[in-house]
Amino acid sequence: MSASAERVARALAHQPPDHTPLFEIYSPYHPIYWDICGRTVATDAGMAWDAMAEGVSYEEMLRATIEAQFLVNKFFQVDMVRLNGGPPRQYTRPVKTGPRTWTLNGVKYHRDERTDLVVLENPAEEASYSHRYDEEQLRKQLEEWDGTVPPLSGPDPVVDGVRRLAQAEGIEWTYMGEIGCGTGVAFYPPFMLMWLIEEPELIRRWMEYQMAHAFPGTRQLVESGCAVIAMGGDVSCDKGPFISPALYREFILPAIQAHVDLIHQLGAKAVYTSDGNHWPIKQEYFFDSRIDGYKEVDQAAGMHWPRLIAEGVADRICIIGNLDARHNLCHGTEESIKAEVIACLDYGRRSRGGHIIHASHSVHEDMPVANYRAAVDAYREYFGLEPLPR
Secondary structure (H helix, E strand, C coil), X not given: CCHHHHHHHHHHCXXXXXXXXXXXXXXXXXXXXXXXXXXXXXXXXXXXXXXHHHCCCHHHHHHHHHHHHHHHHHHHCCCEECCCCCCCCCCCCXXXXXXXXXXXXXXXXXXXCCCCCEEECCHHHCCCHHHCCCHHHHHHHHHHCCCCCCCCCCCCHHHHHHHHHHHHCCCCCEEEEEXXXXXXXXHCCHHHHHHHHHCHHHHHHHHHHHHHHXXXXXXXHHHCCEEEEEEECCCEECCEECCCHHHHHHHHHHHHHHHHHHHHHCCCEEEEXXXXXXXXXXXXXXXXXXXXXXXXCCHHHCCCHHHHHHCCHHHHCEEECCCCCCCHHHHCCHHHHHHHHHHHHHHHHHCCCCEEECCCCCECCCCCHHHHHHHHHHHHHHCCCCCCCC
């Protein structure tokens, strides 16, 4: 096992590593890629849409995606990676209508001036998560489901491709796969929230359906080399859980426990990932769930280091964060970011549950490149590591 892999393994086993591991999720098309691997169909949203309008091949998009994700993780010398999914094998071609505009299925899109992402021209046209399901259609699907699950399509080609590139250069990363099993209550449509109270048998059927599909996928991720599985989906907002602690215990916790048990049986570590304020379900979320790590640590929602330590969470759970990806990393100065990184590392090294530093959600579209680089520079300076090239 390489020093990097051992570093992550020790943190998730609640043992002190040689130094705090670094982990990150780099959102697709973020400018963070451009100085590292150039602007390509995998790193520039406008180029991607133009290429799709012209009929670019799946194979070309996949190669570019693998290369970009390998190069950005290599550049920042992370210890653990979570890769974004690959391009769809069969995609609907957009129609280019102007220098920065397209239509897709008759809906207008344009390139956002601020983020350089391709977004809906009229945001109201976007279907929210709560409108992705039709109640009667979902009810019928669950009532008719006979327990069978379609076969998996095969291992993730991005994970496989990045692993090959890394192995060719002698890089041994820890890979995090991500898969949920229906526990992300934030994404339930309103009728499912009513089912929790009025038709609990349908929610139980929904959970069985989700687990039946997610558990084979979990097994495949571990078999493909993912030693860490991030599970979940948001269960809380800034003000607390989306459902009552009693309903969480009855419907959500058993699915999480079953998923964690499977992950452990497969020899991997289980990480639950959710934004929001989890203090009202502290016992269930952190302890009864049997998770090894906690990701998307949302300090803006009250999940900050002093309380994580005071409540005993940081003694038993590996904290994967806790840099403020909502405010400081988006709007702070180099000085404020450096101060936060130092404080975060100090807290983490005092915590018996382990710590992997991370921008708590991702390097997303609102985070300037300079701010993330300032965070990594401060991390490397803290441990006396060589500065990254500019």
